[in-house]
Amino acid sequence: MTTEKLYYQGQYIRDFKTSILKQGKDEKGTYAVLEQTAFYPTGGGQPHDTGTLNGVRVMNVEETDGEIRHYLESPLQEQEEYRGEIDWDRRFDHMQQHAGQHILSAAFEEAFGYKTVSFHLGNKICTIDLEVPRLTDEETIQAEKLANTIILENRPIEAKWVSESELSNYNLRKKLSVTDHIRLVIIPDFDYNGCGGTHPSSTGQVSSIKILDWEKQKKIIRVQFVCGSRVIKQLHEKQKVLQGLTAILNAPQDKMEEAASRVLQQARVLEKTVEELKGRLIEHEAGSLLNQAETIDGRRTIQAHFEDRPITELQQMARTIAATASDTLVLFINETPEKLQIICAKGTGLAFNMNQLLKKVLPAINGKGGGNDSFAQGGGDKLMSPQQVMEELLNSLE
Structure with a gap:
């Protein structure tokens, strides 16, 4: 018997009741397989959910050998019914980042024809790898602006299951790796992409996208970005650093670069003097x-x-x-x-x-x-x- 995937029936399900199909143990720890679950397992570039089952911490969720295994802090006591609760802040953050990636990748392709070849959703920042040898400030500004415009338009984000024969009806952003159980995530008139992850129901819930940096990695460009609540967190952290530097350098924010350059030049002179005296x-x-x-x-x-x-x-x-x-x-x-x-x-x-x-x-x-x-x-x-x-x-x- 396979587990019913509640996270595909409703990505906003935060708690649910279920029964256990089996408990077991493997090299990763003690796990439970449930009759139905709202816990999303690691896959498609999106990390797993965490939460609790009857108060016992769910540390990891993975799909292995056709089973969705919920790895637990300790074994569950046997009973007829169990209550699962999702760590919603973590889940919604992943939904924001994953949908934001779809939007940003589509923006780079729409504006410049730059294709995304991989995506990583990290704990603090996300990255996409663009199949291009270089990237300019002007291009990142334009792509970021287009992505945030799509967010402000609050377009619907629809997930639907389709057959292989139906794919010709959609302008897919990249070729699919599967031929059955095909799930598309659609932002009308902007992005059509095969994806098994969870996303909010509209682009407005992504809130915002901010590109932080990019670097060359062999033949691709790796773009670092954050979405949603992570944008506010990044702003808070950077503002705190700037306020600290303002006091240390005794300079306003708009003069910070000039003040820092002056301090570094003085430090180089002092370092040279110290080396001469040491000699x-x-x-x-x-x-x-x-x-x-x-x-x-x-x-x-x-x-x-x-x-x-x-x-x-x-x-x-x-x-x-x-x-x-x-x-x-x-x-x-x-x-x-x-x-x-x-x-x-x-x-x-x-x-x-x-x-x-x-x-x-x-x-x-x-x-x-x-x-x-x-x-x-x-x-x-x-x-x-x-x-x-x-x-x-x-x-x-x-």
Whole structure:
């Protein structure tokens, strides 16, 4: 026995009474199959309904193996009759977005001949993929204006079942993928489209459509948009952000872009200044370390232990010292909360190979790294103290 689909008999049915055909469990959880249901299952680009059955939460609804399975938070107690209640806010939002997609897709095709090849109804925004290589501001404005005109005209939205032989009576927007159980959603003199989703009974109930953005995705253009109550929500969120930026930038809304550009330019100047000053400090620290270098076997050796220093700073410092003093060996160990990092560098007057030196020590800390004759770096686990690692480096030199 198949489930009677109440959502096709009346998309505004919010609650209903039914009996259970069976309960079961699969990889997605515990489910119930009902004699009749107003819960719409995921399909045709539209997400499933949620709600309750006798107060038990319906988490998901899917059509599987010819059954409409209502996945439940917990199993239902056996009884003769059950009361189902739809989460109406979610359902009506989906109806608005889905009908809005039909209208917007038809508007792009009516105005420019741009065909929609896919549709996604997300939790916050919806997208359509247009089969075109590019899109302009003027085109999106014109399509959006046409779509909202159709909404304001409050045209009826009719859903009807037709046979394959009757399709020639309709100017379909795209070719159908089925040859039986054909359901058309019709906006008279504007859009004729095969669809199994739920829609409001008139375009006016979509309320409004707003295109948010678009981007190129391979050979198509993906258009982001919202309809109905989501337009108000987007406006509220963006207005809140603008009000916050107005206070932060100390500028009115119409001067916001200019103020933000000015702040970004100032930030770039400050960032450049900071980098220059940081470079000078590193050079100063390198000079200080060089003055404290020990002489071992006729070579100057700098041994230094750091804690949680940015590795890029230590790289720059080691290279600066090696470039300044050709007879100097640099051995840095940087200790972070998770690991030990090693930097080895030398001046041109020394014959050691830094890559070979590093590779001798890394196995002791389960490390990885490498480099060349004059500079090498690596890191590993904290299996030894920094002092012990330094001793291993010095012993490896000998």
